[in-house]
Each structure stands twice: as C-alpha cells, then as structure tokens.
Amino acid sequence: MAQLTMVKALNLALAEAMRENPNVLVLGQDVGQDEGVFRVTEGLLQEFGPNRCIDTPLAEAAIVGGGVGLAFTGFLPVCELQFDGFSFQAFHQVENHVRRFRNRTRGRYTCPLVIRMPYGGGIRAVEHHSEAPEATYAHLAGLKVVIPSGPRNARALLRAAIYDPDPVIFFEPKAVYRAFREEVPDEPETMPIGKGVVARPGKDVTLITYGAMLRVALDAAEELADDHNVDAEVLDLLSVSPLDGELINESVRRTGRAVVVHEAPRHCGVGAEIVARIVEGSLLYLEAPVKRVTGYDTIIPYFQNELTYLPDPARVVAAALETVRF
C-alpha cells in the first residue's frame, strides 16, 4: 500500500499496464521528456522508450485519429489530450470514427483506445483549461465516459479503461490531481466501468455526483449532518456513460429525495439524464422535486470568478434543505 495523489495513481496505472502488455502505448503532447504537463506520464519515456511513450507534434486530431489506426494494428493506445478545452480539435475523429468503427464493421474493427484529459475547473487556469464537456461525449453512443474522483478509483478505472474493448473518454479532475493522497494497493486493482458507489451512506436525501464535486457533496453532507440534522447519502457515479441507474434509483427509493451536483452547465447536462432516470424509475417514491446544483448555462468565467460558478457546499446544502423541507 502506498499513499498516492491522483497524478501518481494514474501514473501507476499506466506504468503497470505498459509493463504487462507491450501493446499499450502512450501518445500525446509533451508526454515524453516533459512527462506530461501535470506529470502523469512521469518516468514512462525512461522506462519504455520513445516508441511506447510518444511525444507528438501539436495536433489533437492526429493524436486521436492516429490512435484509431494504431488500434487497428493491434495496439492499445492511450491518447493524452493536454486539456479538456482542446479535445474539440479531435472531435471529428471521435464522432466520425472512434465511436463508429465497431458498429460500421459489425465488430470486425474496433477502437479500444483511451482518450485521457485533465478535466474541470478550480485550478485558476487560463481560459479553455477549465471545461466540463462530459455531457457532449456522453451523448455520443459508442463511447464510455469515465470520471474518477480520487487516487484509488482513478488507478482502478484507468486500468479498466485500457483493457476495455471499447473506446473510453477518461476525464481526470484537475482539482483532485494533487488535492489529497489515498491508500492505493500495490497489486493491480480494477473497477467495473459503469458502476457507481455509495461514498457516504445516509437516509434522508441522496446527493448524486462525480469527479471533483464528490468532495463538495461530502462536505455538504457533513454540514447537513452537523448543522441541520439531515443524514445525506452521497453517490459517486464514477462513470457517466454507461450511467448506473440502478444505484441511483435504489438510493432515491430509500431517501425519497435527490440533489444532483455537477460542475458542467445545467442545460442538457448529465444531471438532466439522472433526473429522467429517477422520474422513470422512482417517481412515486419521491417526497420532493429533484434539485440540480450545477454550473450555470454560460462559459465558465475566467478564474477570478470561477468559484462563483462552481458548485460549493453552501449551494448543495441549500438545495438539499429545500428538498427536505418541501
């Protein structure tokens, strides 16, 4: 067992997969000598050489499109895009090819690649470096969309993503990268993609979230318990496509109340899908309308004002109390 940050845990997942399987490749901008702008690929060039830890020219579409072709020749490419905001430079490759090849060729050609990228706000970055585009990707059938929340599940899920037979968009919350350490087992560990977990059990209201917002929801749950005598259950979805509707509905049926929390904008966000699942699965169990605490339907403000935009525990507490007092 080692105490690792999420950056180190992701690095561990990459290194172990590369050791186990010679087909695993890492490619992207500045992933070699520089070891990634967040250092997630630390030591990989040194251990695996420039044919397996590949510094590319500055072209996201070529990193992903090239990854598709590499996958056809038997490799398991892990493509690193430097920031969420620049994933759109590769978007046509993702939409036109990555997600379609299995279906087009009736399973003859597949795209088992992973597209990793730093995700979300909260690190006072310059514009285009704080985006939360998960709903955009979750809307594209054929992709799996994974968002870990801590070091241990990041390592386990990245491993699962690398060995998944289908393409996985892997969002790494920047605000969590170095925020805390966690015990990560020495032995390779994996988690199923598409399954969430109960991060905190409770009985009065279900807070449903993922990524960096897990910390916010857990803090809110604590405040609800300490100051308001409300026992909140917190769900960490870990994956927004597939979405663990079973976990959500099982919890909401017990609590009768739900608040969805995500940093992406509200309109057509993942929260909308979650609410639809609840309405379809648990309408008659609901004691109050479901609330959403999200980013606003705007571009995330530049960093001076990003904390106004990002959900904080106070907003989550207020929403949870509304559902409790409804």
Added chain:
Amino acid sequence: MPREPIKLPQRVESLSVLAADGRIDADLEPALDPADLRRLYRTMLASRRLDERALALQRQGRLGTYGPSRGQEAASLGVAYALGKDDWLVPTFRETAGLLWRGWPMQTWLLYWGGFEAGNVPPAGVHDLPIAVPIASQCQYGMGVAWGCKLRGEGRVCATFCGDGGTSEGDFHEALNFAGVYNLPLVTVIQNNHWAISIPRSRQTASQTLAQKALAYGMDGVQVDGNDILAMIVATREAVEKARTGGGPTLIEAVTYRMSMHTTADDPKKYRTEDEVKAWEPRDPLLRFRAYLHKKGLLDESTAGALDAEIAAEIDQAVRQYEQYRQDPAEFLRHMYAELTPELQAQQAELQAYLERKHAPTPAPVP
C-alpha cells in the same frame, strides 16, 4: 517524358537586415523616420518591462498563469508597425509588443492574464482581435477577416500570428489553403521560437523551414530573422503591400527564441539546456535595436535613463488600474446572448440569491 525538377512560381527566401553583431545590409535597411525609430524602441522596451513585471506579479500571486514573450518582441512589433491603422492584427498570445504598438493598454494585457474577461476588449478605435489560446485556431478567423477585407474591396489587410507548434494543427493548413485559393490579403506570421512547450522545432515538423510550407498553398514564404526589427519591418511591408494590391497571401516565418519558460506553470529545465538559452542571449532583439539607435545617435545614456523611468511609471499605473479593477460577480451571465434567455434569467435570480446569502451577516448564535 524525362524526369525533371518542377519549377514553382512561388519563392521561399530568407531575410536579415541588422545582424546580431551590428553589421547592417545598407541596401535592405529601411529608411525610417527617427521619431518612429524612437517610438519603436520605446514600445519594445515597454513590452520587455511589462513582461518582466507580469512574471513578478505572477510569482507574488497577483496574476494567473502567465506566458512570457521575452526575446520575441521584434517579431510582433515589426509586423504591427508595417500594418496600417485600418488593417487587422489577429494575435495568439505572445504578441505583447505588437499589441502595445497598436494601442492596447497595458492594463488590458494584465486583466487577461489576471483572470478577467475584460482583458479581451480592445479600446475604442482599435479593432484588433483578442488573445487566442487554442493553438492555430485564430488562423482560421484571421483568414476570414482577410476574406472579408477582400470582398469589401477597401484595400485592408489582415496579419495573423501563430507559433511553430501551431503549424502542426489542421487549422493552420486549412486557413493557408483558403488564403491561397481565394488569393486573400492575408499575412500569416509564424513566431518560430524553437519550442512548443517541450517539443523542439526539429520534432514538430520534418520540413527544413516553416517558411517553405507556403509553397504547398501557392504563396510565397519568407524566413526572417525575427529578432531583427528592421528585417521584420521590411518583410511585412512587402507582404502587406502585395496583399493590398491584390497580390495575395504571404507566409512569414519569424525565427526567434523563447528566452523564458513556456508559461509560469512550466519548468524548461526538464527539456532544454541552459547553454542553448545562453547562446541566444547575444541575439536579443532589444540589445540589437538599442545598439543600432546608439550608433545612429538616436539614443544616449541620459535619454535611455529617462525612458526607463517613464516606462516604469507607466507600468506602475497599469498595475494599479488592473488591481483596482472590480467585476460584478454576476456579470458572467450577461454576455452569453444579446438577450438573456429564460433559463439565464432564472439562473441570474438564483445567483443573486446565492450571493446575497453568502454576503449576509451571519446571524448571532441563539443564546
């Protein structure tokens, strides 16, 4: 039938006027008004000092992540000088000197890197576009501006900037291709500072030069000593003149060097040697230009000292204005559409309520 080299009508040449050691090509030396030369020097120096101050502010936690432009001042300044007031300048993010020349206030530059949207707004009378961070994306709308200039037939020209790394993006190539096809009044300037974060120029493209990429799109290319303000002026003037008179686009590769880190979030020691940086120091555009002006008798020790003081005061003033800038925290909702949508109206009310709650005095504890 035989095998023959293909002769292309376009040319790729290299250009330098004022060498690092002070030698000058008298035939190529542009005849510039001494007042202009002094103003150019002042702007270059102001850009350098502003850049240094921005770096210091970042280190003190008073500015966000900052991308310095140290060593690259001549490239954007020469281009800005060669443009007419009604022409367009479309920057990426290391054109500090050029933007100052065009009339962008220092505090606007600070506001951008300080995390305020107001840093994108040009002052009245300046219609240049703001900083572009998504690499090479600006090449496309810069091309579109040139297209509009051509369709309007007013003889205006657009100069667009990108980096050496930017030449690998599809956007760069698509924009150049359109410019060639429509014969647009576009001057695309690559600031080849030899690095794209940790990737050296030599691993960005297998081309010997970046200028030669022009040939593929049916335009002329010129590789200019980008640390030579005079060469930048000469090359851009020619390109602008050609564009204005219907001669079409030009690609300029300004060969310069990123003297500082990529941004304050970067550690260049991981990937390049101090020796490499040292080797570029004697080619500094500011030193070269200063020596040229000294030689011409346009600058002496006392005027230089006064200039330093003037610029320092100007920067102090800009920093004060930047730090006194206040933004309404709900402002970010207001500029998404011409009119607030019903969703945003509701969200505005929600945000106001939240802000009021947040700033309300905490009630006294119940005894």
